[in-house]
Amino acid sequence: MSWLHVERRDTPLILAFPHGGTDIPADLLPAFRSRWWAVRDADWHIRALYEGLADATLIWTDMSRSVIDCNRDPSGASLYPGQATTGLCPVETFDGDPLYHKGETPDVETRRAWFDPYHAALETEIARLRARHDRVVLYDCHSIRSHVSRLFEGELPELNIGTDGGATCDPALSEAVLAECAGRSHVLNGRFRGGWTTRHYGRPGQGVHAIQMEIAMRAYLREPAETPTEANWPPAYDPDFAAPLRAQLARVLDAARAFAES
DSSP states (O other): OTTEEEEOOSSSEEEEESSOBOBOOTTTGGGBSOHHHHHHTSOTTHHHHHTTSSSOEEEEEOBBTTTOOTTSOTTOOOSSTTSOOOOSSOSBOTTOOBOBOTTOOOOHHHHHHHHHHHHHHHHHHHHHHHTTOSOEEEEEEEEEOSOOTTTSSSOOOSEEEEOTTTTSSOHHHHHHHHHTTTTSOEEESSSOOOOHHHHHHOBGGGTEEEEEEEEEGGGTSOOOSSOOOTTTOSOOOOHHHHHHHHHHHHHHHHHHHHHHHO
16 A cells, blocks of 8 residues: 555654645545645644654555545544534535535445545554553644634744643653643643544543644644635644744653653
């Protein structure tokens, strides 16, 4: 499967990237109103942001979240009841723009062909590392525009840690991560409390501790003040601009690994 990637390490830390892809199969593309809309809500440059920061197993998909969202409940149940969100096979953008031409709808069961292998890879790596370590940390990597009025009011904090209200990991892990977020606006279990990956795999009593980090893109990209257009979005990745956050994330990941190895 050329769209699914696993880089194995033997440390008790896994970094997962479910939303960094922008691939859309050629046979699905005609149904979309705009290819740009279909990739606009990607977690842009998220792997470049984390590249080389930790000795960890990496798992990522090249598939666009508009094709299949690997961080949603496969049953279709909302992660945030009563709040605007997107589903397993999104039909609209974060801003509410319809993704598909009239009369076109995604075939959810067919698109599970991309969801299931991604999670099979996660399960395999968790089991492999859990057999070697008493604790494993699954760190789910995300980013989002700083302003998305349909999803949240105002400006999102730069660093948003999600543990589903403390259910997905030991408090010592979230406290260690929070300590390394000092100096930037941050919140624990605010608007983003962790997606399906964090909630499904986080089993502290079984030695699997899951945590999600949702980063407001202004923390590492020159995010335009105006509404994104094809002319200004996505922003280019500038390593120098991202360097301060990368240094901080390196400390966050060191703290996560130290927790797992303690």
